[in-house]
Amino acid sequence: MKTFVLFDIDGTLLYSNKVDSQSFATSYERIFGREFPTIDWTRFPSVTDHVIFRTAFHDHFGRYPSEEERQVFEDDYVANLQRQRVSAPEDFREVPGAAALWRRLAEEDDLVTGIATGGWKTPASIKLAHVGIPENPPYAGYANGHFRRETILQTAIDRASAEHDVQRVVYIGDAIWDVSTTRAMKIPLIGIRRQGDHHVLHQAGADTVITDFQNQDSFLEILRKKASESGQIHPT
Numbered sequence: 001m002k003t004f005v006l007f008d009i010d011g012t013l014l015y016s017n018k019v020d021s022q023s024f025a026t027s028y029e030r031i032f033g034r035e036f037p038t039i040d041w042t043r044f045p046s047v048t049d050h051v052i053f054r055t056a057f058h059d060h061f062g063r064y065p066s067e068e069e070r071q072v073f074e075d076d077y078v079a080n081l082q083r084q085r086v087s088a089p090e091d092f093r094e095v096p097g098a099a100a101l102w103r104r105l106a107e108e109d110d111l112v113t114g115i116a117t118g119g120w121k122t123p124a125s126i127k128l129a130h131v132g133i134p135e136n137p138p139y140a141g142y143a144n145g146h147f148r149r150e151t152i153l154q155t156a157i158d159r160a161s162a163e164h165d166v167q168r169v170v171y172i173g174d175a176i177w178d179v180s181t182t183r184a185m186k187i188p189l190i191g192i193r194r195q196g197d198h199h200v201l202h203q204a205g206a207d208t209v210i211t212d213f214q215n216q217d218s219f220l221e222i223l224r225k226k227a228s229e230s231g232q233i234h235p236t
Helices: 017-032 049-061 067-087 098-106 121-130 149-161 176-185 199-204 216-229
Strands: 002-007 111-116 166-173 189-192
Touching: 002 149, 002 216, 017 049, 017 067, 049 067, 067 121, 098 111, 098 216, 111 149, 149 166, 149 176, 166 176, 166 216, 176 189, 176 199, 189 216
Parallel strands: 002 111, 002 166, 166 189
Antiparallel strands: none
């Protein structure tokens, strides 16, 4: 019996949210010539690249984008991210201990690791590689074609379950929508926030919030406690 340890990326494994969000908006404005409405992702129906892009496009043009239009935008966004990482690498910092923890978890026989992110796969791969985490983990869910974060998490869970006896899932995320998504799916959450604002997730209903991953033994203790409190994995 294994526990699937499922990580978000932005704000969880690396700090780049504001730069990435601004890159998203900049590429949209350059490609489509319209002002991007907001980088406050809570203003969108669901916090995924797929939904954010489609919503902004529909509001401006009265229709949803074609796949070709979406791909042109994503290509520009990816190029923008790559330029930013070269010119200002300090803006894309690893959450302390993230890469080392990922390697440690891979050594634990009772654990399987994976990714579930509201971002598209290609930008996500760039971010993971930037902080020394495998850029294409086999058990992952991305925003490509998905409207709901629950579906993204379930995709990763299904991929892990196809190859392992996964009986428990614990999610690690930094945002309010991670709290609501895991609550809806009855999946335990380990929240992570920068020092000083743990209250953001506590107020949303998270009972466990950490600052970083530097103390691996402490993280594993918290993880296994969360796993023991979990029920069997739940399909959406």
